[in-house]
Each structure stands twice: as C-alpha cells, then as structure tokens.
Amino acid sequence: MAKAVMIIILSVIFLASKINCQEAILHISNGSTSMEYCIVHNHSWTPLSETLDAAALYPLVNLTSTVLCDTSGVSPEAVRGKALVVMRGDCDFSQKALVAQGLGATALLIASNKTLITPTANESEYAKVHIPLALMRYRDFLDAQQVFGEGMQGRLYAPPHSKIDPSIIVMLLISICTVALGGYWSGACERDQLSSGAAGGGKGESKADSGDISLYSPLKVVIFVALMCGMLVLMYFFYNVLVYIIIAIFCLASATALFSCLDAVMDKLGCGTVSFSIRNCTFSVRSLILAAVCIAVAVVWGIYRNEDRWIWILQDLLGIAFCLNFMKTISLSNFKICVILLSLLLVYDVFFVFITPFFTKNGVSIMVQVALGPDASGEKTQGNMVEVPAEPQAPSEKLPVVMRVPRFSAWAQNLCGMQFSILGYGDIIVPGLLVAYCSKFDVWINSTKKVYFVSCCIAYLVGMIVTFAVMLLSGMGQPALLYLVPFTLITSALVAACRGEMKQFWAGTTYEVLDSSREPLLPEGRADGSIGGESC
Template sequence: MAAVAAAALARLVAAFLLLAAQVACEYGMVHVVSEAGGPRGKDYCILYNPQWAHLPRDLSKASFLQLRNWTASLLCSAADLPAYGFGNQIPLVARGNCTFYEKVRLAQGSGARGLLIVSRERLVPPGGNKTQFDEIGIPVALLSYGDVLDIFRRFGRMVRVALYAPHEPVLDYNMVIIFIMAVGTVAIGGYWAGSRDVKKRYMKHKRDDGPEKQEDEAVDVTPVMTCVFVVMCCSMLVLLYYFYDFLVYVVIGIFCLASATGLYSCLAPCVRRLPFGKCRIPNNSLPYFHKRPQARMLLLALFCVAVSVVWGVFRNEDQWAWVLQDALGIAFCLYMLKTIRLPTFKACTLLLLVLFLYDIFFVFITPFLTKSGSSIMVEVATGPSDSATREKLPMVLKVPRLNSSPLALCDRPFSLLGFGDILVPGLLVAYCHRFDIQVQSSRVYFVACTIAYGVGLLVTFVALALMQRGQPALLYLVPCTLVTSCAVALWRRELGVFWTGSGFAKVLPPSPWAPAPADSPQPPKDSATPLSPQPPSKEPATSPQPAEQSPEPCMPEEMGAGAPTREPGSPAEPEGQDQDQAQPCPVAQPGALA
C-alpha cells in the first residue's frame, strides 16, 4: 500500500510541475509603430516567460524602443554582436544553435533593453533555471516569422516597438452570444422534434397531399447504433489528429452538403406558407425532378446550396464568415434533432454516458499519451498549430472574442462550442418533450431539461474561466440534464414509464367497440346489435349519420390514449376513400372480447 501511495504522490507532483511549467508561459503583445509616422500602430503576438522579466500590463506604461533587425545573426557568440552594441534597442535575432540564456545574456551585456527571437516553428516559452532568471533583467520573447514579415511590409525597416502583457479577462462577452445560440437551438430543436414526432403518430393514418409535404422519417437510435457511432467518432478524431491536412477538406465538404440540407429543412415549412410560387415544373424523367416539385421549393433548394457554397469559398474570412457558419451550423443541428430520435430514456442514458466518457478521455487523458502533451480533442477542434493548410474544422459554433486580449490575438481568437455539445443533450430534451405531450404533463420535463442544459453550460463557462484551458462541455452538461430528468420523473412517480418509454404506447382501456375488419368498411349485416338505427328512408350506408348517433372510430393502439378522435357529428367517410383512414367499428356481441 505504501508503494502504491508513493507512486500516486509522485504522479501528482509531476502533474503539478507540468501545470506550473504551463502557467510560467504567458502570451503578450508587441505594439509596432513606424518611426516615419505612416500607418497606425498594430499589435502582434509574443510568447514570453515572466520568470525572465515581467512586462507592464498597460501600453501607456511601456517604453517605445527602436527595433534592431539582427536576424542575419543567431547571437550565440560575442562575434555575432554589432560593433557598437544594442544601446537602448530591442534586437530581433534568429532562433537556433544555442540556448535562450546565451542569447539574452549577450544582448543584455551589449545594452539591449529586451530581446525578440524570431521562430519559424511553433512558439515555445523561453526556458531557463533559477540562477539564470536572477541574472537576467530584460524581457525575452518569441515572435513568429510570419509576423516579422508583416511588420517590415507594413511599417518598413525603421520601427519602434513596446512590449506589454495586458490582463486576460475572466470571461469574454462573446460567451453570452454562444449561450443564447446554444440554449435557443436546444430549446427550439427539442420542441420542434417532439411536436413533429407526436403529430406524425397522431396523423399517420392520414394521406399526404403531395410530395412536397412528405417529411423525412425519424431514425430511432438503438444500442448497436450507439456503439458504432462512438467507435466511428473515436476513429475519425484520431485520424484527424494524424492526417489533419488531408481529412479537413473532407469534413468541410460534408459540412457544406449537410448544412445545405439542414437549412432547406428549416426553411421549407415557412416557404410552403407563401401564397405564390405553387406552380410545378413540367413533366420530365430527370432524377429528383420526376416528382415535379413546386417552383418555390426549387428556388429554396438553390438558395440553400448557394449559401453553403458562399461559406465554403469565403470560410477563412474572419470578419464575417463566422456568421454564415453559425447560421448553417444551427440549421444543421435543428435538422439532426428532428431526424434522430431516442425512443427511451434508457437509450438517452446510454448515449450520453458513453459520449461523456469519450469527451473526458480525449480532453484530459490524451495529453498523457501524445508526444506533444496536447489534447487530441482541443488540437483537432482548434486546428493543429503546425498545420500546413491553416484550415479549421467547421463543426463548431464560433464567435470572435470581443476584447483586445493576448489570448484573442495569439492563441484562440474565437470562442468555440462543438455541435456535439448541442446535439447530444438536445436529443434528451426532444425525448422529454415527446414524453410530456404523451403523458400530458404540461411540458414539465421539457422545461426542466432545457433549464438544466443552460445551467450546465454556465458551469462549463465557469470552469473555462478558472482553468484557462479547453473544457469538455459534456462533462458538465450530461450530469445536469440526466440528473434533472431523473429527479422530475421520481417527483412525478413516472420513472418506470419514463425509463422504458412506455408512455408512448399506452394500451387503451377496454372498449365495447371491436376493431373493424380491414377489408370491410361497413359493419356486418348479421350483427346482433346494429351500429346505429337507420332512418325509415332507404338511403345508402354512406350517408351522414345523426350527430347523437355517430359511432366512435377505431384508434390504432400505438397512437396512445391522448390521440384525437373525430368530433361527433362529422359525416361518415365515403365508401371510395382509402382503407387506411379511421372507420367506424361495430359493437361487439354480448360476451365477446372487446
């Protein structure tokens, strides 16, 4: 036991030291202005180690010094120093061939007030030991090679720079926008999916009026489908981590196609209400057009494809392309919530718990398995820093940071929320709404689960602010939504039917009406008890019956006890109508099973 405890303590100390090393690395800014006046100054990202020297938190307290371009030298020996030194300058040198300490020691000895090291590779914090930290009194930071080229192109060779590191805000205001979009998508998608599913159960015996009113069938998720889905997610995530530059374009293409389909599905109900554009295209034998769609629906499809193509072409325009991506992403999530259906709370629990473990593993466990010590989930979601394409995965809601902070400039200019953090809890919200309607519970499950999702998202934001690193949102969303749903079911004493989904297939109470034969819309003539007394006149059996003697129609068992029946006084259906419509049922014989 003592050996096990010692090993656990050693791991804890190692993790603490790793965390301390990460905290020592900080992002800062270098503000560049031209000595000749020229364009307005601009900030560039730097990565520095505060153990060398602290930077001022405010630009007004930072000193503007001349930047000396000394990138032709590595500054690893005294021979690399200029003849007259770096008096009150900040030299810009190349990275390589010697340690950061050797470079900054030579620079400080030559009168430099700071040191900027140009890196063509990934920025790493300039490290050292405690003795070296105490010896050096000037700041040292790394600047990317691309930013150096932009500085000289924009401002010329004669520039002045100031190094500073403003405080990072605890939370950015863009979190409010993400919160509204996420909770709104879950609420609208869950409400729409639940209402649509129940309506289809009630109206499944009705005949569609045309091809344009045919809706996609919902897909029930089975345990086997859940396992296959999780295995596919794991495989795709690992493949993206190792072959990101190749597979990112596949994901972008899939997103364009899926988002166009989702946008069409969301806008189609609104377009069908328009009073114009109802004319159909002429008869043809072309694929997808042989059903003669309406002109307005064809124009809608073209519009959705055009929006998706515009995003695909201008996806890297950070100023406005994120608006299109979020709109297409929300439409895609709504479409998926409407199409995918969890039939029982047992299926909901299985899916959410498996993805809960999946999220934790790829965020918190994989840093101990990768050579770089980075999380596979965070690397793939934000895009690897060494990616040659510089492409980002579109399967996220993204909102630019609304503050001018080093983190916004250097590491993550956008705040992200993955589609999975919306879809997975959203499926549970949709299930709760369907169950609410079936048991007539005034939508208490739906409201409680939606509020729990919002609370879980707020907890995610708080954890993000405290830890200052990417968080697996399902770590907080899954317990909030599952526990809340269970608590409501226990409070209402409906956990059994809520767990099995049996509220969707309630057995009707015993009725004196026996089911009518499928091939005989009329009651048998030898029935002991007639369906209703016939008037003296010899009218056909299909004539309307008096309101007070209207028979009760047979209801399919799967429609539930709450299914609407035909109102009394409605005329009987003509004999020539479809057999799948509700028909009057004859009274059972005395002693016969109802």
C-alpha cells in the first residue's frame, strides 16, 4: 500500500512538472530525408501536438514573396489544405492567420529576419483563429529549400519537457562531491601539519608558515564581504571591461588550482618523480608535465570559452579544481568566524538576488546580470514569453563563475539555443569553507568517525535538494545560500552541542595566530595518524 501511494505521489509530481514551452519543432521531410528547425508559437493560443507521430503532415507552400495581410495575389486552390510560409511584417499575426484561414490553409508559418518572439494578439482575436501559427527563421526556410526543393512536407509539434531535468542531478553530484573532496583535503592537510609539528618537537606549525590564508578576525571578514559587494557592483557597471580581466585571472588561477589538485592525486597514488638540474636549478619532470597539461587546458578554455556545445565540460573541470583549491587554501579559524562569514554572505546573496531588481532599469537582479552577462535581461521566464535570435549572434562574454550543465531534456529548446542549468562557485565554496573547518575540527579532537565532517556534508546535500525543489516549484532561480547556510550552520552547531563540545568548536584552532595567548585545544606533542600522500 505504501509503495502504491509513493508511486502515485511521484507520478503526480512528474506530471505536474511537465510544462508546455513556447519553442517548438518544425519537422520537414520529402520522404527519404528529414530535418528539424526551431519555431516559436503560443501554446495558449494555437496549441501544437506534443509528439511527432500525432502531428498532422502538411505540404508546405512558399509564399515568402508576400506578407499575407490580404488575399490579393493568392489563389485559394493553390493553398487549400496546406501550410503557408509567409514573411513577417506590415500587419498583426492574427490578421495573417485569419487571411490564411479564410483561404483554406491548415497552418501558417511566418518567416522572420528579426528576433522570434512569442506570437500574441488582442484577446478578442484569439477565439477567431483555429489553425496552428508559428514563427520560424527565414534563413532556416532558405536552408530547407536548398535541401528539399519545392516538394517539402512539414509537421509542427511541441514536446513538453520536464522541469526535473537530469542536468539537476549532475549539478547536485558536482556540488556535493566538490564540497566533500575539498573538506577531506583540508582535513588531511591539517592532520599532516599536526603530525609534522609533533615530530618536530611538539610545536604546531603556524598558519603563516603553512601557505594557507586564515580568516581569524571578524573585522577581516567584514572587509572581505564589503570588497565582494564592491566588486559585484563594479562588474555590473563596467562589465564590458572587467570581464576580460576576470577571464585572464580565472585562466591563471584555475590552471594553478588544477596543478595543485593533480599533484595531490599523483602523491596519493604514490607516483614518483624524476628531477634534473640546470645551472643549479632543480626541475621535476612530473611537475613540468602537469604544468604543461594544466596550462594547455586553461588556454583551450580561454580560446573556445564561447563554444556552448562542449566547452562547459572544461569550464566545470577548471571550476571544480578552483573550488577545491580555494577550500584548501582559505582557512576559517573557528566556528565564530564561520557564523559571521556565512551569515554576511547569506544577506549579500539575498540582497543582490531579490532586492536589487527593484533598482535596476531592466528589472534583472545585479547577481543574475553579472553571472549571465549583458543578455540576462532576455532570459527566458517559465517558457511564457521567449526571444530567439533570427540570425547568428556574436557571443557575449560571460564570467567564468558558474558551473554549467546543458539541459538534456530540452531538445526543442536546444534547436533554438542551448539552455543550461547553472550553479555559482560561491554556492560551493562558501558552505565548503564550513565543511573544511568541520573536517579540521575532527582532526583536532581525533574523531575517527569524522562526525562533524560527515554531518555537515549531509546538511549541505539536504540544503541543495531543498534549493532545487524550491526553484522547481517557484519557477525562478534561488539564492542557494538562503538554504545552504542555515542547514550547514545549524547542523554543525547541533552536533557540537549534543557532543558537549560547543566551547571548543566555537573557539577553534590550536594555532590561530602567531601572537595568540590562548591555550591550544590539543596538548602539545600529540601526534595523530598521518594520511600520507597529500600535497599541502
């Protein structure tokens, strides 16, 4: 019984998640050959069949020499029972449709050299039109003519796609795996440093000597967040200039991060290295090869960064390495700093996503505008009103600050232009810093079960699931930190409270700063087991 109820609930959710999009497909064939093209229609006005098999087959008649605002020059016998292809302009869509309908046509395709938009009309005109109506690119019709000649036949259909796209699952896996790996790496490095300190005479290594950057002062955290706000505002107003600077910085930083990650993997696998010297300078063959590979990957991404079809794979690879290295390099010294930083960034995220649309000219949030580039104002909303370029557009530069995975189920939409699910690096790094702190605290208290690290990772996973669920139900992008920060902070605090370790968890690291007069949490000379092979 329970299984049956669960199946029914899942079926209802799946069906409810199906949406009818305004992008559709024109399937043209001549018997042996077929091709598909993007069209834009209005589902609430002239709905189309959802499958190709159910779609009616129409002979296509080329009337692109006319805009069909009246019946002059058109013979009813030549168009009756056929689909007409006419040019856009001079009169409303509804007028063209009524003229075509009066001539006995069974469908109307309007070829356009302008941006394709969802066809609309006055409310009084909707009930008068009974034939399918859609816009197509004029260049697509010319292409079809070259391929098929005059004996073209077409089917119009609009397959609905599910809001629950497989790309969401891929994005979820990328985020949780990156956070978990980054936290594990930070904990392993911390264990190595403590072990090295114990072996060297019982004195822990300071953060100043470890190569990491530690945020230990609330004032530094406030300044850090203020700089982020300032940078975001500058990007909004000077996007066209700063975007190239950010791209160059990303290429350098991501190549360095990828090298750090691959070098750590090589150490973990026990791969040896061969060194040679030139003029008293020692070089590692492994390091040179890794450096060449990482630089090549970053350069390839930089050259082909606007190639949507496949470059997202390299961007995600570099993004994962960047997030991992950031989580390992930036250290939060105690839970107090974690609470301050994550809370401020939560307010920052919500403000720039939900509040700033009230102040911008186009009603798009500053966060979305910066993340998606200057074309963000044309972003599709719920598939209701869409805009599809009629001609190939010069790619606009986008900041490499998001993970991108193409929507696998939106085949009709991909004919009109690639669609992506995106997740900002900040939605991985910010909670990831808390996960890394929890992993280090497990090392400090010698927790063999890694209870803080595991519980924080689970909280992050639940927070991501809630984020995607709210996004699907609301139909709009969400500031992920609004859900991730409370889940991870509250979970970590509850674990510390239940274990009676809140005082230590709140106070933090054993070597917070060089001039700290606090007693360390761990007694000097304590040696925990080392995890060999990590590059720290």
